[in-house]
Amino acid sequence: MKRxxxxxxxxxxxxxANFVARDLSREIAHGEISVTLLGDKDEYIYQPGFLYVAxxxxxxxxxxxxxxxxxxxxxxxxxxxxxRIDPEGKVVERAGGEALRYDYLVLATGxxxxxxxVPGLSEGAHWFYTLEGALQLxxxxxxxxxxxxxxxxxxxxxxxxxxxxxxxMFDEWARVRxxxxxxxxxxxxxxxxxxxxxxxxxxxxxxxxxxxVRVETFFNMESVEPDQKVVHxxxxxxxxxxxxxxxxxxxxxxxxALSGLAEAGNWYPTDRNRLNLNGRDDVFVLGDxxxxxxxxxxxxxxxxxxxxxxxxxxxxxxxxxxAYLYSGRAFCFIETGLERATFISFDYLNPPxxxxxxxxxxxxxQTYNRIHWANLKAVM
Amino acid sequence: MADNIMVIDARGSFCPGPLMELIRAxxxxxxxxxxxxxxxxxxxxxxxxxxxxxAGQEFIGVEAHGEYDEITVRKxx
Ligand SMILES: Cc1cc2nc3c(=O)[nH]c(=O)nc-3n(C[C@H](O)[C@H](O)[C@H](O)COP(=O)(O)OP(=O)(O)OC[C@H]3O[C@@H](n4cnc5c(N)ncnc54)[C@H](O)[C@@H]3O)c2cc1C
Numbered sequence: 014m015k016r017x018x019x020x021x022x023x024x025x026x027x028x029x030a031n032f033v034a035r036d037l038s039r040e041i042a043h044g045e046i047s048v049t050l051l052g053d054k055d056e057y058i059y060q061p062g063f064l065y066v067a068x069x070x071x072x073x074x075x076x077x078x079x080x081x082x083x084x085x086x087x088x089x090x091x092x093x094x095x096x097r098i099d100p101e102g103k104v105v106e107r108a109g110g111e112a113l114r115y116d117y118l119v120l121a122t123g124x125x126x127x128x129x130x131v132p133g134l135s136e137g138a139h140w141f142y143t144l145e146g147a148l149q150l151x152x153x154x155x156x157x158x159x160x161x162x163x164x165x166x167x168x169x170x171x172x173x174x175x176x177x178x179x180x181x182m183f184d185e186w187a188r189v190r191x192x193x194x195x196x197x198x199x200x201x202x203x204x205x206x207x208x209x210x211x212x213x214x215x216x217x218x219x220x221x222x223x224x225x226v227r228v229e230t231f232f233n234m235e236s237v238e239p240d241q242k243v244v245h246x247x248x249x250x251x252x253x254x255x256x257x258x259x260x261x262x263x264x265x266x267x268x269x270a271l272s273g274l275a276e277a278g279n280w281y282p283t284d285r286n287r288l289n290l291n292g293r294d295d296v297f298v299l300g301d302x303x304x305x306x307x308x309x310x311x312x313x314x315x316x317x318x319x320x321x322x323x324x325x326x327x328x329x330x331x332x333x334x335x336a337y338l339y340s341g342r343a344f345c346f347i348e349t350g351l352e353r354a355t356f357i358s359f360d361y362l363n364p365p366x367x368x369x370x371x372x373x374x375x376x377x378x379q380t381y382n383r384i385h386w387a388n389l390k391a392v393m
Numbered sequence: 394m395a396d397n398i399m400v401i402d403a404r405g406s407f408c409p410g411p412l413m414e415l416i417r418a419x420x421x422x423x424x425x426x427x428x429x430x431x432x433x434x435x436x437x438x439x440x441x442x443x444x445x446x447x448a449g450q451e452f453i454g455v456e457a458h459g460e461y462d463e464i465t466v467r468k469x470x
Contacts, residue, residue: 130420168416173408205443209410211436231447233416248447262420277421285405306406306414341405361405 015046015329018105018115020095020268022052022080024389025300025314026121031391032322034085037330041087046329048087049113051105053094055080059385060171061311063147064178064348067154068186071382073144083389095122098272100293117295117328119321120281122266124171124301124309130262131167133237137244138165138259141179153256154186159195160255165234165244167262168203169278171301171309174357176200176260177208177217178348183258184224185350198225199252201232213347213357216367220349234259263309265302280304285361286338288321297321307361312344315388346378354378399428403437404461411437411464412444419450419468426468427453433461441466 017033019026030050040046056077065071080090094108098120104112126142128135141147162183166176180200187193200207200221206214207221207228221228233247243253269275274290276282282291283303290296299321300314307313317339324335341361347370348354354375357365368374387393401418403411411432418428430441438455441464445452453465 168413168420169409203416204410204412205440209413210408211434213408231444233448247449278417285402306401306403306409306411308408343408359407364407 014044015116016114017046017048017117017119017325017329018113019048019050019119019121020052020098020105021121021123021266021300021302022050022054022057022090023121023123023300023314024311025123025302025318026050026052026119027057027080027083027389028315028318028391029119029121029299029322029325030088031083031085031389032318033325033329034087035391036322036326038085038087040330047089049089049091050080050084051091051093051095051107051113052080053092055092057083057389058144059382060142061385062382063141063144064175064182065382066144066147067141067150067179068182068351069151069155070351073148075383076144078386083386085390095268096271098268098274098296100272100274100296103295115295117325118297119325120269120290120296120298120302121300121314122268122302124169124263124265126261127167127264128261131234131236131259133239134234134259134261137237137239137242138257138261140259140261141175142171142261150258157192157256159192161197161199161253162256162258163199163201163244163252163254164258164260165201165232166203166260167234169309170260170263172345173209173308173310174213174345174347176202177213179258180221180226181224181349182351184226185352189351193225197227199227199229199254201229201246201252203231203233205230210357210359210365212364212366234262263301269302276304278304285341287324287335288317288339289335297325307341308343308345310343310345313342316342316344346374346381348375348378397427398465399426400431401428402431404431404433406432406434410434412440415441415466416444419466422468424468424470427465428468429463429465431458431461431463435462437464438462
C-alpha cells in the first residue's frame, strides 16, 4: 500500500487531501492507497473572515466548521500535532501517538504571528490576524469615538492586500458612524510606496489620498511603547497613536526547525515550480509554509494544491514522475470600502493590473466568504 | 567568503517583491551577513539602495546579469 501523509489541516492541506481522495477513491476503497491528514486542530477557521469580524460584518460562527465535515470519503483524519519529521526513515512523529509512516509527505503547516519580534507589539497593538485578535479589535472599535489610528505592517505577512483593505474599510466605517472628522488615519508601509506591487501601489496612493489617509512609507516597525502610545520604525520615524492596528510579522511552524528542514523564519526551502522540498522528491510543501517569493494567500494554496494533487495522483497511482508545474498563480480580492471591491490576478511572469472597483466584485467576495467550504471540499 | 553570501532568488516576485524578501532575510540574519537579491524587477536596483540607506544597512553594489540584476547588501545593524 502507498501512503500519503499531509501535515496541516488548513486551506492547502484540506484541498490536497480532498482532491487526491476524490481522484483515487477506488484505490483507497481497495486498500491500495491511504490518505492521512494530520492536524493539530479539529476545526477549520476561515481566516479571511477575521477582517469582517473586526468591523462587525461577520460573526465568528460563520467562519468555523469541524474538519470532519470537510473531508472527502476515504481520508483518515488524525487530530494531533506533528513534532518531528525524519525524512530518511520516512516517518512523521507526533505528540500524542504512534508515528506515521509515509511514501509521500505534504507539508501544509501555514504561518503564524511572530509577536515577540517587535518589543511592545503584543501589549500596544491590536490586530485582526487571529480570531481572538479580531474579536478584541471589534470590541475596541465598538468603543472607538475618534483619535489617531495607525496601521503598521510587519514582514513577512500573509494576505498582502489586507493592510489596504483594512484602511479603506476603516475610512468608510468611520464615515458611516459619523466619526471620520474626529479620526486621523495613518497608513504605513515597509517599502518606499503604498504597496509591494508597483501597479497596486500606483493605484492605491491616490485612492488613499482622496480618502484623507496619511501615507508614511519606508516604515518597518521596530518597537512599540504601549505606555507612551508610540510606534518606532527601523528607519528612525516615530508615530504617536490612539489606536495601533498592526499586521504582525509572521513565521512558520516550529516543526521545520525541529526537524532541521527549514530555513530562518521556519520557512521550508521549496522548488518554485514542482513544490518539492529542495533536495527531496518525496516531500512537498504548499501554502504559507514555503519560502517562495509569492503572496502567502489562500488562493495561492489553492492553485498549488491543484498542481500538487495532480502530481501526487500520478505518483501514487502509477509511479509517474511529477509533470504539472506551478506557475506562481495568485488571485486576491481587494475590498476598497464597505460597498466596493476590486481584484488582482498574477503569476511569476505576469504582473497584475487593478480594475476599477465595483459593487459587483464586492458581492462576489461576500458570496465567496459563504461558499468557501465547497472550494475546500474540492467540489467546486 | 563567496559561500557566506546568502542568495535570495526573488525573480518573478511581484508580491511580496524583492525588497520585501530582502527585509525579511535581513531581519533574521546575523550582523555582517552579506545578502544578494536576484531580481528581474527593474525597480529593485533603485528601491534596494534607497531602503538600505534609510535603514542604516550597507549597500554593496549591483551586478547586471542580462535578464536579471544581482543586488548586494550587508547587514550592519
Ligand atoms: C485576516 C486575514 C485575511 C486573509 N484574507 C485572505 C484573502 O482575502 N484571500 C486569500 O487568498 N487569503 C487570505 N488570507 C490568507 C489565507 O488565510 C492563508 O494564506 C491560507 O489559509 C494559507 O493556507 P495554508 O494551508 O498554508 O495554512 P493554514 O490555512 O493556516 O493551515 C495550516 C494548518 O496547519 C496546522 N498546523 C501547523 N503546524 C502543525 C503541526 N506541527 N502539526 C499539525 N498541524 C499543524 C495549523 O493549525 C493550521 O490548521 C487571509 C489571512 C488572514 C489572517
